[in-house]
């Protein structure tokens with residue numbers, strides 16, 4: 474476990490690396506950035522009952538990493554795992570971000586929404602077409618930006634107050650229209666961030682791919698605990714139909 478934090482306290486950030494005990498299933502040979510996993514330590518027994526969903530941050534051979542912030546009981550428990558503890562993982566689950574190597578691509582990340590983009594940037598066939606814009610509140614050192622900058626320079630904007638937020642929304646207003654119509658946009662982050670991107674893209678007559686971070690329980694479409702409103706299909710499970718949707722497919 475790579476600890477950005479130290480004690481499993483709320484607000485701290487962690488990269489948790491898991492090793493498969495045997496050989497990972499063949500599904501892991503074909504996984505794609507944007508997909509997610511459900512993670513549940515064996516020691517939890519029946520409490521909490523459900524695992525926790527995480528974007529796949531890194532996956533290479535038989536190891537898998539997730540990057541998370543401690544925000545409650547489940548993530549607190551994960552932050553306190555020790556080397557050798559057993560964890561059950563379901564995945565890879567869900568769909569993935571599209572890769573358009575023929576178009577300039579804007580990668581928009583808000584806070585912990587940076588997690589799925591390490592592998593997206595690393596695997597992209599045309600790194601010269603990528604632009605990464607990252608909005609965050611905790612200090613930049615809380616996030617794994619250094620390893621991403623091997624692939625593309627990160628334009629990071631920290632929100633310390635309302636003026637910073639206003640400026641960041643202004644920046645999105647300047648850059649999203651062009652990429653939403655003549656390029657490609659992939660985005661992950663908190664709901665207000667995704668809504669802003671959706672609105673700006675729609676006003677420009679374009680669209681973006683948004684990864685939704687709805688709360689999940691089963692992770693496989695069985696409990697209806699993660700639904701969003703799809704314009705054509707009505708309520709759909711984010712875990713089974715997403716987590717990545719085109720911005721003009723869904724209503725928030």
Ligand code: FES
Pocket residue numbers: 688689690691692693694695696697698699700710711712713
């Ligand atoms: Fe159960 Fe999505 S988490 S349906």
